[in-house]
Amino acid sequence: MGRWQPDARGRLARAALELYVERGFDRTSVAEIAERAGLTERTFFRHYADKREVLFAGSGEMLDVLANAVAQAPGSATAMDAVAVALEGAAAVLAERQEHARHRQSVIDANTELQERELIKLASMSTALADALRLRGVDEPSAALAAEVGMAVFKCAFRRWVDQTGTKELAQFIREALADLRAVTAEK
Incomplete structure (x- = not known):
């Protein structure tokens, strides 16, 4: 999935929740979330302050x-x-x-x-x-x-x-x- 595809925020949120469920919150990094979503860490931080924020947006x-x-x-x-x-x-x-x-x-x-x-x-x-x-x-x-x-x-x-x-x-x-x-x- 390319970075140009729409709904980066939603993709990041879905990827984060999937990883949190699979691996646990503490064992999931922002880099892994971004990778799963097909985006960069920089894009992650444009949408969320930290990995907790994904759950509370x-x-x-x-x-x-x-x-x-x-x-x-x-x-x-x-x-x-x-x-x-x-x-x-x-x-x-x-x-x-x-x-x-x-x-x-x-x-x-x-x-x-x-x-x-x-x-x-x-x-x-x-x-x-x-x-x-x-x-x-x-x-x-x-x-x-x-x-x-x-x-x-x-x-x-x-x-x-x-x-x-x-x-x-x-x-x-x-x-x-x-x-x-x-x-x-x-x-x-």
């Missing part, structure tokens, strides 16, 4: 999806209802990427440094949700709590989705996790 877009979904939730929506709308928006973005998500998660699960980076990404998502809720007029403690709870729901649903062998969509897992949350908070 797109995080900014996800923050925008969450914030926009909260903003577009009906005016009568509670803070948790707005968070639920946002989580469904995130599920829509990820809907066609289950196999990619499964491989990506397996790479992250095998590396402590990547797990830390994933937690930072999830914290950023929580902050984006809380900020969007505050813009809707939700008070600080409620916005922060709803955002954190929303991310806990997302993490549980996402894990179930990537671990499943069936055909259930991420959005369904999110709805089930929200129902589980309601059941837990209604217990006496």
